[in-house]
Amino acid sequence: MAESPHESIHWPTEIRLGKDKRTLSVTFDDGARFDLAAEYLRVCSPSAEVQGHGPDQKQTVPGKRDVTIIALEPIGTYAVRVRFDDMHDTGLFTWDYLHKLGTDRERLWHAYLEELATKGLSRDPKKRG
Numbered sequence: 001m002a003e004s005p006h007e008s009i010h011w012p013t014e015i016r017l018g019k020d021k022r023t024l025s026v027t028f029d030d031g032a033r034f035d036l037a038a039e040y041l042r043v044c045s046p047s048a049e050v051q052g053h054g055p056d057q058k059q060t061v062p063g064k065r066d067v068t069i070i071a072l073e074p075i076g077t078y079a080v081r082v083r084f085d086d087m088h089d090t091g092l093f094t095w096d097y098l099h100k101l102g103t104d105r106e107r108l109w110h111a112y113l114e115e116l117a118t119k120g121l122s123r124d125p126k127k128r129g
Helices: 038-043 094-103 105-119
Strands: 012-017 023-028 035-036 069-075 079-084 093-095
Touching: 012 069, 023 094, 035 094, 038 079, 038 094, 069 093, 079 094, 079 105, 093 094, 094 105
Parallel strands: none
Antiparallel strands: 012 023, 023 035, 069 079, 079 093
16 A cells, blocks of 8 residues: 555556546556446545545445536545536545546456445435435
């Protein structure tokens, strides 16, 4: 693991937001390339709002199937702030965290879907009415 947030093990060589704003494509210097869905990034945001302040405080974030990315903001040389159309923008996605999200996508996504099912929640946004 990197010694500080500024010392990444994995460095991106390209970061590209898809035209539909629903996919963030990241290529790393180790040759890995990941297409990460906006919904996946939103529900796995490294923010305290999602992750909590301790290991047992992680929140399950429902209703984000249709979320899009409205902006990317570089944070120094070690991270990117992803701004979502639901106005969530407090998570700083370090290069190592983005690489982990790509590498562990199948496991993390499956765990998220299981959490939703266990808690009776849905990926679909609540209907206004």
